[in-house]
Amino acid sequence: SDRNLREFVENKGVQDISIGTITEDLFEEYRFFLKKRGLKASTVNSNLCWLSRLMFRAVSKRIIRCNPFENAKFEKEEKKIRFLQKSDVMKLMAMKMNDKEAELARLMFVFSCFTGLAISDMENLEYKHIQTAADGQMYIRKERQKTKVEFIVPLHTIAEAIISHCRKEQERSEEHLTVKEKDDHLVFHRNCSRSVMDTKLSIVGKACGIRQRLSFHMARHTFGTMSLSAGIPIESIAKMMGHASISSTQVYAQVTDKKISEDMDRLIAKQSAKEKETSEREACESSDIVTCKMEEPA
Incomplete structure (x- = not known):
């Protein structure tokens, strides 16, 4: 400096x-x-x-009265987000862990991939936050722990299945609770610290053969990118993720646009290579024909 x-x-x-x-x-x-x-x-x-x-x-030191740079604007740093491809999410869905904490970490990560819930919101998710619309569609309505902004997210069938699984597991081990107590109970029951859960999640990722180190926030980013790729309007994604402003959601649009551009570049390169190969093959075939004609007896 x-x-x-x-x-x-x-x-x-x-x-x-x-x-x-x-x-x-x-x-x-x-x-x-x-x-x-x-x-x-x-x-x-x-x-x-x-x-x-x-x-x-x-x-x-009273050399000057005020800092002339107090209101100066700094450079805007590009926000890089880490997320999983669908193929890696499928690996996580297929891999059941024998370790109790590791299995809970896996379930919570997959749940976040399909709901966009942050780890703090999953830790505080209660059955009372899960509601059913007139058309039978289940959804979560809750305030974000971080910003206190309300979010509403429809439940994917995979997220529904995870909630159903958690409820059955709890009912099996907590039959003494009343119906009212069950309604107010947490969906995800963890008996270890968050740092232990982070370690367990890392183990899950390695067991699934995923190169990237998994984090619960990565699952939230995965939801954002998958939703945008599926054609869900950015305004709806912002509401589902509980973003205070749409600018927070714009980062997923940038990532998706960049991926589309990279995919197109790969496709063009692949097509160019194929055309070059075809052209070279045709040239060789043409050369062979000419050679054959020249070798024909007069």
């Missing part, structure tokens, strides 16, 4: 800059200088933060 700043000052054709003359314009100039060097957004921000901290130190 110090080296970049020195080079920036030298690039301006001066040896030093008086701290009292520094304005927000200098911040923008420095940002442009760093971007021209091809640095990543996170690296640019790291350098800008370092410069801003220098200004705050100057304020604390």
Whole structure:
């Protein structure tokens, strides 16, 4: 950071800059200088933060009255999300674990892939949150633990089956509970810490032969990308995922668009290779015919 700043000052054709003359314009100039060097957004921000901290130190030492960069805008970092392909989700659905905690981790992950629930929302999901519409469609209506924004998500048959399985397991081990108590009971019963569940989920992923390290938030991202790929409107996905604004959901649109572009590139490359192979084969066949004709006796 110090080296970049020195080079920036030298690039301006001066040896030093008086701290009292520094304005927000200098911040923008420095940002442009760093971007021209091809640095990543996170690296640019790291350098800008370092410069801003220098200004705050100057304020604390009463060298300047206020930080000129206090309201300056930093680089927008590209948000990369991790999600699973359908084939990997299918592997998880097929693999039943003997270990109790690992099996619960697997069920919760698959449930999140088909509902978009975050781990904290699954931990607090009660049977009373599961309702049935007039047409018989079951759905979850609940507030997100993180944002307190209400979300409504229709239940996929796989999610319904997981809830039914959990209810039967609990009824088998908790027959003493009343019907009312059962209605208020948690759907997912875990008797270990979340960190243990994270470890168990990692074991599940390895057992299924999935290369990526699994996390419960990855399941939520998987729901978002699968829903968008299935043609569900982004506004509906935002409501189902309990996003406070649609901008949070836009990231899935970017990922889906990028994947479509990559798939198209692969398809074009495959088609080009096929056409080249056909062309070469036809050229060889044509050459053979010419050779045969030349060898024919007069």
